Amino acid sequence: MKQPELGQKILELRRQKGLTQEELVEQCNINVRTIQRIEAGEVTPRSFTLKTILNALGENLENLNDPPSHEENFIHREVGVSAFYIKLAWISGLIYFLSGFVEFAVDYARFYENELILSPAAYISMKFIVMLAYIYFMWGFVISGSLFNNYLLKIGAYFLIGTTILFYGYDMASLYFEPFYMEYVLVTQSIFCGIGSFIFGFALLRLHKPMGIVPQIAGGLEIASGVFFILIFTVLLGLIFLIPALLLQIVLLYKIESFIKMKAPEHLVS
Template identity: 35%
Template sequence: MSGKIHPLFGLWYDNKIQFAMVNQQLLTMKQPELGKVIQQHRLSMGMTQEELVERCNISVRTIQRIESGEVTPRSYTIKIIQSVLGIPLDPPLVDRSLDSIPDDFSAKDRQVFFWSAIIGLAYFILSSYEVFWELTLMADDRQQIPPYYTLLKVLVLVSYAGFAYGFYRIGQRIQNSALMFGAAALIVINAIIIGSDLYYDPSAAESQWMGIYGVVVFGISLIPFSIGLILSLKSMGEPYRIVGIVGLVTGFLFISLLLAFIGLFTWAVFDIACIYLLFRQSQGRRGN
C-alpha cells in the first residue's frame, strides 16, 4: 500500500481538524463571540432570522439580541439553536450565573431592577414614616402637621413609582400583561390617594374619611398586582407566587378595615419581599 495520502482524504481530514478546533473554541466562548458564530452558521445555511425563529419557536427579538451579543442565551435555547443549525454547542459554555434569566432580560434590564430595588428601599423607609404620621394625626386632631408633610408625600409617591416600574419592566419582558397593568394601577392609584391627602386638611373630619377610603382603595389596587405576580410563576419561579399570595392577603385585610392593622404588618412583609425579588433579578437569578 502506498504511503501517500489521497488528496480527497487529506482535504476531508484537514476540514475535520479545523472543525474540531472551532468546536473546542466554542466550549469557552462568551458573548459577543458566541452570537457571531451563531450568525455565521445561520448565514452559511442561507437561513434568515425569521426562518430560524420559526424553526426554534423563539422570538425574533431574542435571536437579534443573541446574535448582537446583548444577552447570553439559556442552555435550553442553546440546545434548540444547536439542533436547527447543527452547531455542537455545549451548554457549559454558557455563563451559569445567567442560565435562569429569560433571554429578553438584558444587562440594562438588570440595572433597572437593581435601581428599582434601591428606590424600593427608600420607599419602604419613607412610607413607614408616612404611616406613623398618618396614625398620629388620626389619633390626635390637635397634633400639628409637620412642615415637611407635603415633601414627604411627594417623595413617597415618586419612590413608589420607581419601585413599581421595576415590576412593570419585568411584566413587559416576560409578556405578562397582568403584572404590567397591576404595577401601572398601583402608581396611578397611589397618585390619586396622595393627591387627596394633600388636598384635604389632615386635621379635618373629611380627611379621616378620606384616610379610610384610601386604605380600602389601596387594598383593592394590590389585588391585580398580586395576581400578576402569581401569574409570573411559570416564567419567574415559585417565590413570585408566594409573594403574590402575601399581596392578596394584604389587599383583603385592608379592604376589610377591621383587620387593616394586621394588614400593616403583612404589607411590610410584602414590600420587603418585592424588594428582595428585584435584587435577585438584578443579579441574574429567578426567585427559585
C-alpha cells in the first residue's frame, strides 16, 4: 500500500485501538513527528518502521499489501499449470500437422479408392498417434482458456477433442466391420468439425489483447475453414484454410509458453 492510503490506514487502525499518537509512540518507540508525517501521507516509512507500528496496532503487514494486479491474478490462476505442458502441446501440434499429410493420403486411398495401403495394425497405430497428438495439441488451448479466462476457447477445444475421438474411433473400428453409409459419416464429420472450428475460431479472436495479431489471423482462418466444412461441398477449401490456421495455432501456443515464462515466478515454471 502506498501513500497517502497507507497513512490513512494507520490513522484508522490507531483510532480503532483508541490510541493517541503519543500512546502509539510509547508502544513502538518512534518519534511522534514521524508518526504525524506518516499519518499525513508526507513520508513513506521504512519496512522495519512500518512493521513496528503495525505490530503495536495488532495488524499484519501482508494485510496492507496492494490487491493483486491483473498480471498477479494471472499468476495465481496459473498455479499448477506450467510452461512445460504448453510446450508439449505445441510440439504435439507439430507432430499432428506433419503426420496429417500422411494420414490424408492413407484415408484418401481407403475411402475414395477403396484401397488400404497400410496393414490394419499400422493403420490403427497411425490413427492412434495422430489422435493423441491432436488431443494434446487442443489440450494446450484448454489450459490457455483457463489462464486467460477464455471459456469459449475451452468449449471449442473440448468440442474438437470430442469430435476427434468419435470419428477417429469410427475409422479404427470400421476396419473390422463393413462401413455403413460412408457418405453420411463423412458428411456428419464435416459438419461437426465445421461447428467446432467455428466456435474455436471465435474464441481465438478473443486472445488478441494479450497475444497480439497471431490469434486474430488464426481465428479468422479457423472460422473460414469451419464455414467451408459446414457447407460440405467446399470441404477442400476448408482444408486449404485449415493448414495455415494450424501453423498459426502452433505459433500461438509457443507465444503463450513464452508469456508464461515471462510472467510466472521461477518456481511456477517447469
